[in-house]
Amino acid sequence: MASIKRIQKELAECTTSSPAGISVTLPDDSDLHRWHVTLQGPSNTPYAGGAFGLVVSLPPDYPFKPPTVTFATRIYHPNVTNDSQGNICLGVLKHENWKPSTKLVGVLEAVRGLLAEPNPDDPLEARIADEYRQDRAGWEKTAKQYVARYAKGEITWPEKEEGKKA
Amino acid sequence: MDSDDEFMSAVSSDEDIALDDSDNEDLSGAEDFDFDDDEPPDLGILKDVGHKKKAAYEVKYTVYRPEDIQKQQDDLVNEVNMILDIRPEEAAILLRYFRWNKERLIEDYMDKPRQVLEAAGLTQKSGKPPRLEVIPGFVCDICCEDEEGLESYALKCGHRYCVNCYRHYLAQKIREEGEAARIQCPSDDCNLIIDSISLDLLVTSELTERYHTLLNRTYVEDKESLKWCPAPDCPNAVECGVKKKDLDRIVPTVACACGHRFCFGCILNDHQPAPCGLVKKWLKKCADDSETANWISANTKECPKCNSTIEKNGGCNHMTCRKCKHEFCWMCMGLWSEHGTSWYNCNRFEEKSGTEARDAQAKSRVSLERYLHYYNRYANHEQSARLDKDIYVKTEKKMVELQKKSGMSWIEVQYLNEASQALQTCRQTLKWTYAFAFYLARTNLTTIFEDNQKDLEMAVEALSEMFEKPVADLAESKLKVDIMDKTAYCTKRRLILLEDTAENLATGKWTFNTELSAPAVSSGSSSRQ
CATH class of the missing domain: 1.20.120.1750 (Four Helix Bundle (Hemerythrin (Met), subunit A))
Structure with a gap:
């Protein structure tokens, strides 16, 4: 597969000169298509001090199709589903916006950017988005509670689903 | 015969008799x-x-065959090409961006050409028509291949990728996403649109055909006054001036050359006289x-209190509405509490609560x-x-x-x-x-x-x-x-x-x-x- 070379290069970039607050590991060295990423909550946000697990899985057609990125750690955020799925609403990850030249570093930075600056106009959790807009203090409080409860210890990575093997 | 009899009964009685006798x-x-x-x-x-x-139930419309649709586009492209002196494939991109509104395009372009080109996904940079090239030392940013003799291609923006990646990208867009008019340069944050000349240069003829079909489709879909004939396998389109806001005043039935009659407003089969x-x-x-x-x-009755529809599934007349917990008698619809001990032998017909409930029941049944x-x-x-x-x-x-x-x-x-x-x-x-x-x-x-x-x-x-x-x-x-x-x-x-x-x-x-x-x-x- 032609994409191996590309993924190897991207992985090397992410592991050798990893961008601020982001670290990447492979759960299975033989599978380049599944990445475990640890995000440090950006400072000056309610997420500061927390460590958030992201599962990145690359489709066989990568980079012609976008990767899927989900939170493994529960997080209280307008653009992330408030459940064990941890789906993210991020423009660049949508099929129609994805470009083959988009790099994963950029995607991961965009996810971290979303933690620093939630986008309540395009929410996955409408209720949290409303709270973010109208009761910022209340939102911060709950977000911090989530960090204390879920994002302080060791990250529990989800089992790899069968059939998703690239 | 039955139905005829039925209709006859509505005619005045004298005729009725006369007609009934006749065969x-x-x-x-x-x-x-x-x-x-x-x-x-x-x-x-x-x-x-x-x-x-023109009769009140008729609308003006024209049926176009595929070659008419193609010709209309070609004519518009040629016209813009001549007036603005830009390449035809770029004129086509501009026209699509302006939803084939030629007048607005020319006006806007004369006013601020740079912004218009940029917004439509074009650039003012001029240069030789792009072609496939082999550039020494080239590394494709998508697949990271760098082998010698690798053919590559770039639009006017200069974002260069290897031919294989370009092809893969285009095939994915055209075949899987059904995209044609707005395929951009594969580069991150470059919104230059791929023109038809570049496309023809890069992909196989089978894909080109699909691409042009999709492009044609956007022409009809972009124009409010054009619609595809919805009949299976009919390639024609119909033009009609009736607008969405007119639809509560007129039922615009049109007939395609294939014989299919449909409503231009909602493309369902002809439904005159009922408006969409x-x-x-x-x-x-x-x-x-x-x-x-x-x-x-x-088989059912409505709960006298909350109007939920209820099916009686047991022998007992003592009904308890599952929704509002109202208890009533299935026979007389009256309150169960007024029933005392006379369970299966309901004799409460004249009771007030029962009559009211039955009235409400009757009304709901009438509708x-x-x-x-x-x-x-x-x-x-x-x-x-x-x-x-x-x-x-x-x-x-x-x-x-x-x-x-x-x-x-x-x-x-x-x-x-x-x-x-x-x-x-x-x-x-x-x-x-x-x-x-x-x-x-x-x-x-x-x-x-x-x-x-x-x-x-x-x-x-x-x-x-x-x-x-x-x-x-x-x-x-x-x-x-x-x-x-x-x-x-x-x-x-x-x-x-x-x-x-x-x-x-x-x-x-x-x-x-x-x-x-x-x-x-x-x-x-x-x-x-």
């Missing part, structure tokens, strides 16, 4: 005779309406209701009955149209045999085809008159409408019956003339009904017991058409 052929004869009196002047008016002046808004409501109601409505009517009345007639015409068609197919076969025997020529038996067509069209109209009537509030105009509906229905049923005669009879010239007369008559009655409904719709004279989709404009003054 069928006389019946149609009598009718024909009746109307023969009025026919010449009527026909004159009809011609006036139909040909000199009502059709949508009706279909939704039918989908929700009719399958189960009959069953509900026969259901009303709906079923209209629905059954609506569904009946749909089914009959199908059956008429079956009979026609069978008859046609027999007619061919008959031709051989009797020596009638093919052209002479065409009257059956015409009768069949008329039956189909008339039943289609009749079908929708029932949906229309369901939403119609009773006014003076309703009576005229119902009379028109009755006349058409009687005529159609009579024709339908003649149509079922054995082939041997069909060969007789008398029946042939009768059928031809009745066909003409049905067609005429249909147009009269359509004219009446369309005119009142255009002038806002109908009162509906529901909101038409768009908020009603003040009635009386219509400047449209």
Whole structure:
């Protein structure tokens, strides 16, 4: 597969000169298509001090199709589903916006950017988005509670689903 | 016969008796005779309406074949190409960006060419037409390949990728995402649109074909005044000036060159005289209701308190509504608490609470009955149209045999085809008159409408019956003339009904017991058409 070379290069970039607050590991060295990423909550946000697990899985057609990125750690955020799925609403990850030249570093930075600056106009959790807009203090409080409860210890990575093997 | 009897009962009693005595052929004869009196002047008016002046139920439209659609685009592209002096494939991108509004494009372009080009996904940079190149030391940013002799391509923006990646990218966009008009350069945050020349250079001919089909599609889909004919495999498009906001005043039925008649407003099959808004409501109601409505009517009652529909699934008359916990008696609908100990022997008929509950029950049933009345007639015409068609197919076969025997020529038996067509069209109209009537509030105009509906229905049923005669009879010239007369008559009655409904719709004279989709404009003054 032609994409191996590309993924190897991207992985090397992410592991050798990893961008601020982001670290990447492979759960299975033989599978380049599944990445475990640890995000440090950006400072000056309610997420500061927390460590958030992201599962990145690359489709066989990568980079012609976008990767899927989900939170493994529960997080209280307008653009992330408030459940064990941890789906993210991020423009660049949508099929129609994805470009083959988009790099994963950029995607991961965009996810971290979303933690620093939630986008309540395009929410996955409408209720949290409303709270973010109208009761910022209340939102911060709950977000911090989530960090204390879920994002302080060791990250529990989800089992790899069968059939998703690239 | 049954249906004929039913319709007869609505006619004045004298005629009723006279007609009841006569057999069928006389019946149609009598009718024909009746109307023969009025026919010449009527026909004159009809011609006036139909040909000199546009009838209220007609709209202006044009059918385009694929080559017409292609030519229209080519003409526009050439025109813009000449006026603005830009390459044709770029003119096409500009036109698509402006949804083929040439005037706005030229105006905006003259005003601020740079912004317009950028917004449309073009660049002002000039240069040689792009081509495939082998550049020493090139590394593709997508697949990271760097082998020697790797062919690469770049749009005017200069973002260069290897040919394999470019192809993969384009194939994915075209084949899987069905995209054509807005495929951008593969580079992150470059919104340059890939032009058709570049595309032709890069992909296989099979993909090019698909790409051009998709492009053609966007031309029709971009223009509000153009729609594809929805008939299966029909490649034509129809142009019509009726706008969305006009749809509560007019039912824009158009007929494609393939013979398919459809509504330009909602692309459903022809549903004159009912406006699109009502059709949508009706279909939704039918989908929700009719399958189960009959069953509900026969097997259920509504809870006297919360109106939930309840099926009695046990022998006991002591009902407890699962929703609101109201306890009542299934027989008399009265409060159970008033029932004392007389469980299965309900003798509380005159009690007040029971009477009220039954009244409410009756009211809710009346609305259901009303709906079923209209629905059954609506569904009946749909089914009959199908059956008429079956009979026609069978008859046609027999007619061919008959031709051989009797020596009638093919052209002479065409009257059956015409009768069949008329039956189909008339039943289609009749079908929708029932949906229309369901939403119609009773006014003076309703009576005229119902009379028109009755006349058409009687005529159609009579024709339908003649149509079922054995082939041997069909060969007789008398029946042939009768059928031809009745066909003409049905067609005429249909147009009269359509004219009446369309005119009142255009002038806002109908009162509906529901909101038409768009908020009603003040009635009386219509400047449209």
